[in-house]
Amino acid sequence: MNDLSETRSPSSSVGDYLKAVWELAVDSGGTASTKGVAARLSVSPASVSNMFARLQEMGLVRYERYRGATLTERGREEALRLVRRHRLIETFLLEHLGYDWQEVHDEAERLEHAVSDGFTERLAELLGHPDHDPHGDPIPSAEGSLEVDDSMALSQVVAGRRVRISKVRDEDAAMLDYLGDRNLVPGRWLRVREVRELDGVVVVEDEEAEVYALGDPLARSIFVRND
Ligand SMILES: [Zn+2]
CATH class of the missing domain: 2.30.30.90 (Ferrous iron transport protein A (FeoA))
Structure with missing residues (x-):
């Protein structure tokens, strides 16, 4: 349990914030608002402001009061690592465990906090390195690159x-x-x-x-x- 990938994994709530910032920033040209993240994670704007300040100290976002948070390069890498996990787990649940496509997201939200990078890469291997998850979202590569979305x-x-x-x-x-x-x-x-x-x-x-x-x-x- 104490291998490197475990120790450098952000805690689940840090990870949830990074993913939320990443997802919202994709739609808004780079910055995720405090309000947007609060709505997405069902938490108060005050909690989001506190967490943004913490993430900034950790070097994961740049935070401007009243504007919101932008991921740093490191923050983006972490977010994409979790997105990769999430989307591979969804694909696995659908293809191998008989889940329906409306069930896999919530289950993947829970599981992505429990597995290591090593597990994720074995999953990718088992699945034949898929490019897209069951909902059509591109899966980031292990190196952190992601297909440009022109849809x-x-x-x-x-x-x-x-x-x-x-x-x-x-x-x-x-x-x-x-x-x-x-x-x-x-x-x-x-x-x-x-x-x-x-x-x-x-x-x-x-x-x-x-x-x-x-x-x-x-x-x-x-x-x-x-x-
Ligand atoms: Zn999902």
Whole structure:
């Protein structure tokens, strides 16, 4: 239990913060706001400010009051290490333990704090070094590089386009259940028939000419590429 990878693992809550900052910063061009991280982790903004100050002392983020936190190079490496773990565990649960895709996120959130880097790399080996997790998210390499994400939310697509689902947000099990039942999963082709500005509903048609009217939260949770 006392090998190097264990001792240099950040504690679970530090890790959760780093991942939250990383995820929010991806959407916001680099900085994660205190409010955003508080909402994501269901903690108070005051706790987030305290933790940001602590992470800054540890050299993992740059923190500016009222603006938020930006990951340092080291912070980013740590975040990506955890993201790699998380996504490999999700893939393993789905492919080998019979989990459904709406169940794997929560289980991976728990397990990622318990396993070592050595375990993670054996998992990668067993799985044949997958590039993407079950929700279509790219898996960072062991060296910490990550594919550039050029997908866009379905809510931003122009009507008439033919697009392919590249990934879906993985936190909401009910939503994944809904999408899975309709086979609205990564790899699937869709024709966008209508993007309604009034209420954000996006109407799509799949390859079997099945039509779905997807409400705004769903349209923001499905990411596609123009092909
Ligand atoms: Zn996940």
